[in-house]
């Protein structure tokens with residue numbers, strides 16, 4: 001298409017399509033659609049979207065083959081230097097060692113056709129099924145993994161119970177002990193992922209998780225929208241309870257460098273200092289991740305399922321649902337829905353309030369699905385707006401106060417050097 005010919009996919013008055021064409025480099029594959037836990041906040045089973053009910057339990061060999069072929073084709077077409085394949089579920093370990101090995105083997109075989117693209121495999125698991133055999137398989141296949149755990153026993157068991165209502169804590173702790181005691185475990189383990197629960201004390205939660213020595217620790221806000229508000233104490237929507245909860249952990253973490261890496265805090269620090277965010281949730285985002293369901297359907301991230309039934313769908317009205325058996329990833333990237341999602345993740349997709357916000361460049365409106373309301377779609381600030389503002393301004397203030405003595409000392413030395421005609425050092 002020549003430069004002066006309007007792109008028919010873009011509504012009149014919108015910026016050029018290239019601005020909104022997403023490039024995907026991360027592919028979240030649901031290799032199992034069921035889970036042995038029944039966490040009360042699960043975005044797959046307990047929120048607005050119930051599409052898991054019609055999906056097969058496991059990804060079939062044919063779908064795996066289609067996905068692998070599509071990935072190699074896309075990597076070659078876009079000359080991707082790197083692609084990440086995330087093994088997810090439900091609980092991905094339910095797929096079993098044979099299926100998982102076959103999946104990784106098939107993807108690697110197809111990706112040998114795209115040798116300039118480095119493909120990495122990572123998995124998020126609830127950890128309850130992780131044993132020595134699994135650790136050996138994950139190590140042999142070079143699949144890294146993160147484990148979900150919300151804190152100590154009582155904190156974790158508020159929401160992370162199995163289908164019989166029993167605690168998952170001991171099984172996860174056993175797995176973590178095994179991880180820590182084996183070479184394979186230590187090599188492949190990347191960290192813990194916890195969902196914030198305001199009923200849990202922030203410092204106790206942090207300490208319970210930090211004491212397990214994870215290489216990294218991430219806290220997630222619970223999935224929520226303006227129509228399905230997150231739990232808050234009495235002060236309701238005006239409270240900054242999530243912000244305060246994180247501020248208390250930030251202070252301890254900031255004052256004790258080297259305890260553990262924390263992605264949310266590190267990203268805010270990077271942004272405060274003028275850098276870029278490496279993850280969704282703060283800063284300007286990118287629509288770079290596609291989800292492949294067990295039946296091969298290609299969707300947006302699960303977290304959109306908290307907005308409304310079908311929100312994660314990338315379907316174009318009047319067209320078939322994108323599926324790895326029928327659609328290339330390049331075709332998906334050219335659909336109006338994918339372009340709209342790309343806009344939504346960028347600063348151009350923010351509402352007026354976020355665009356005028358003094359911390360807007362750092363916050364980026366938070367996670368896109370947290371902005372949703374039935375009345376205004378995604379044209380809102382985050383449902384965690386006050387919390388994000390509280391946390392970001394606090395981090396900014398702490399960084400400013402920490403840098404002040406260094407800057408003052410530097411200026412004094414510079415003035416001294418200038419006065420005596422000496423050198424800066």
Ligand code: SF4
Nearest residue numbers: 035037039042090126
């Ligand atoms: S372990 Fe994950 S997939 Fe399973 S119920 Fe809990 S949140 Fe959902």
Ligand code: SF4
Nearest residue numbers: 354357360363382385
């Ligand atoms: S703090 Fe609130 S208004 Fe500011 S960018 Fe974030 S969500 Fe938008």
